[in-house]
Amino acid sequence: MDLVLDLDGVGKDFSAGPFFARRRTAAVTEVSLRVHAGRTVGLVGESGSGKSTLGRMAVGLLTPDRGRVTVHGQPLSSLTPKKMRPFRRTMQMVFQDSSNSLNPRMTLEDLLVEPFRAQDLHTRAERRHRAAALADEVGLARSGLARLPHEFSGGQRQRISIARALALEPDLLVADEPVSALDVSVQAQILNLFKDIQQARGFAMLFVSHDMAVVEFISDQVAVMRAGSLVEFGSRDEIFDSPREPYTRTLLDAAPSL
Numbered sequence: 001m002d003l004v005l006d007l008d009g010v011g012k013d014f015s016a017g018p019f020f021a022r023r024r025t026a027a028v029t030e031v032s033l034r035v036h037a038g039r040t041v042g043l044v045g046e047s048g049s050g051k052s053t054l055g056r057m058a059v060g061l062l063t064p065d066r067g068r069v070t071v072h073g074q075p076l077s078s079l080t081p082k083k084m085r086p087f088r089r090t091m092q093m094v095f096q097d098s099s100n101s102l103n104p105r106m107t108l109e110d111l112l113v114e115p116f117r118a119q120d121l122h123t124r125a126e127r128r129h130r131a132a133a134l135a136d137e138v139g140l141a142r143s144g145l146a147r148l149p150h151e152f153s154g155g156q157r158q159r160i161s162i163a164r165a166l167a168l169e170p171d172l173l174v175a176d177e178p179v180s181a182l183d184v185s186v187q188a189q190i191l192n193l194f195k196d197i198q199q200a201r202g203f204a205m206l207f208v209s210h211d212m213a214v215v216e217f218i219s220d221q222v223a224v225m226r227a228g229s230l231v232e233f234g235s236r237d238e239i240f241d242s243p244r245e246p247y248t249r250t251l252l253d254a255a256p257s258l
């Protein structure tokens with residue numbers, strides 16, 4: 001299978017504490033992890049375990065202090081800022097609060113055209129054509145293309161964010177708690193959408209969530225993080241049916257009934 005994301009011993013330190021006693025602490029100590037095309041790795045662990053930091057390093061939004069991030073054979077550290085710009089298209093991220101960053105004055109069509117404009121791709125007519133196709137793909141009615149973000153529900157706004165992430169045909173999608181802010185019934189719809197678009201497009205996905213039920217539904221493999229380290233990695237069934245680590249068992253026991 002096609003290897004898309006290869007994290008090799010990556011780590012990241014942050015400065016913490018008051019100015020007179022500042023110290024560097026590791027948010028991520030040293031993590032190695034691979035994600036293949038068409039596959040989803042769920043990333044779980046308690047708050048502060050380093051999941052978001054790892055996700056940001058995977059798409060090049062944060063530079064690791066240790067180790068190497070390779071996407072489709074290309075080590076990100078070897079890319080100059082100029083080369084990074086077109087390469088960034090291949091790695092996209094969807095956040096819990098992505099929809100808050102939608103420009104409130106832009107229509108749905110403008111929002112879906114923007115990724116093409118930013119990369120200077122396609123003619124104006126072609127951009128509009130692609131915007132409409134993206135709306136279809138994520139289940140937004142074309143009749144809504146002239147509407148503004150506040151006219152959509154939270155779930156629909158997350159669909160808009162997903163469509164924008166898909167616009168440039170990424171090989172890797174990092175989703176950081178993308179359904180955590182949504183009602184449970186809407187969560188299921190958005191999770192199904194992630195599955196459908198992955199099946200259709202074949203991108204690799206790293207899916208960060210604190211919710212074990214969500215992770216069980218979406219993942220092929222599961223990575224468990226604790227205090228910046230990877231403590232367990234396995235297939236979904238291994239992790240959920242016969243976890244080796246007591247910490248993984250604690251997470252499962254703490255989860256509401258699956």
Ligand SMILES: Nc1ncnc2c1ncn2[C@@H]1O[C@H](COP(=O)(O)OP(=O)(O)OP(=O)(O)O)[C@@H](O)[C@H]1O
Pocket residue numbers: 014015016026027028045046047048049050051052053054210
């Ligand atoms: N920009 C930053 N500056 C300083 N410290 C940071 C920064 N980002 C994260 N940290 C710290 O790094 C550690 C890991 O944070 P991270 O957000 O990656 O964890 P997480 O598992 O995603 O947690 P959560 O589920 O709460 O988001 C935490 O101790 C956090 O306080």
